[in-house]
Amino acid sequence: MRNRIDEEITFRKLEILLAFMESGSLSRAAERLGISVVSVHRALHSLETGTRCSLFRLEGRNLQPNDAAHALADVAREVLEAMAQGIRVTREIAGYAADRIRIGSLYSLTSVTVPALIMGLRLRRPDVQTELVLGSNCELLRKLREGALDATVMGMPEDAADVESQPLFEDEIFFAAPADSRYAGMDEVDLSAFADERFVSLNEGYVTHDRFVDAFRVAGFDPNVVMRTNDIFSLMNLVGGGIGCTLLPGRIRGVLPRNVCLVPLQKKYRMPHRICVVFLRTRERDPNLLSLLAACRSHADSLKG
Incomplete structure (x- = not known):
């Protein structure tokens, strides 16, 4: 059975203990927390009752923490930080906003x-x-x-x-080729006629890759993919450099390199996605x-x- 913690020990009292330990005096701790000196003294004395041991000694009129108080403060700091983190996670799971x-x-x-x-x-x-x-x-x-x-x-x-x-919006894929290639002037592309062409592609896991695979499944053949990448911007540069053609979503039209053009696919290959x-x-x-x-x-x- 887990040891029960005395009801005299609370998070608030542990906060007061840390304020006292860090500030070095009852008055400064009270000022930091916006409470009275009497409230600070009462909380510290209550912690001694709850732990059933002495935490402080009097030196003249000053209250000085002993080794036991330092040990409790170290634990209190960890406990309060863990609880603050736990509350943050709890609030996020419950649907309450974080600061990021x-x-x-x-x-x-x-x-x-x-x-x-x-x-x-x-x-x-x-x-x-x-x-x-x-x-x-x-x-x-x-x-x-x-x-x-x-x-x-x-x-x-x-x-x-x-x-x-x-x-947000619906997109579709286009045939992407070098701007100076014979494909640039086409009105639309029939993928079934490109079995001998070299292609470049994104790796698996990207929605553009999935549409690439779907389109060539409709075309009825596996494309000759000579290179793969994880970055669509690198993919565009590979096309511009003449490494191979590919299929790209229309949403990248605004950042398309000048040496790459997009040509519409025949309707059966367009593969719209949301x-x-x-x-x-x-x-x-x-x-x-x-x-x-x-x-x-x-x-x-x-x-x-």
Whole structure:
């Protein structure tokens, strides 16, 4: 059976003990805490009652802590820090805001979408600090479930009953080739005619990779992928450098290198997908998330206009 702690020992009294130990006098501790000297003295004496041992000695008119008091203060500091952390985590789980929000994002959404959402969030909650974490769809969803992220901007996950999503916009993929290639002038691309072409691709886990695989499944062949990367900006540069062609989402059009062009695919290959802000259902009452979702709706409305 766990040892019971005497009711005379409370968090508040431990705070008073630390204030006294750190300030060195009853009066300074009282001033720091905004209470009377008598209240400080009474709390310290109560801790002696609760621990059933002497914690202080009188030297003239001054109260001096002994070794036992120093030992209790060391433990009190750890206990109070642990409890403060526990309360913070408890409030977050219960849906009450922290002073920061951790947002995940796909690399391809960092040029326009994520900055717009962060600015919208700052307008609504200027005191909240934002931390941005980049990764693949798979990585972001895992980190969200592990509690390492509060929300993430990504392709809508499939078969994820534990999350909620706020749609932002719908995107589709395009054929990406060097701007000086013979493909640049095409009105649309039939992938089934590109079995002999070299391709570059993102690694598994990215929504763009999934659409790449889906499109070539419709085309009826496995593409000759000569190089893979984890970064969509590197992928664009590989295309521009003539390493191979690829499929890219339309959302990167604004940051596309001049030596890369996007050509529409035939309708059967276009693979539309929805970009959303995703968060755990257990966090749906968090004020930070509610403000982020309001920023999402505002951004989505601006795209429609």
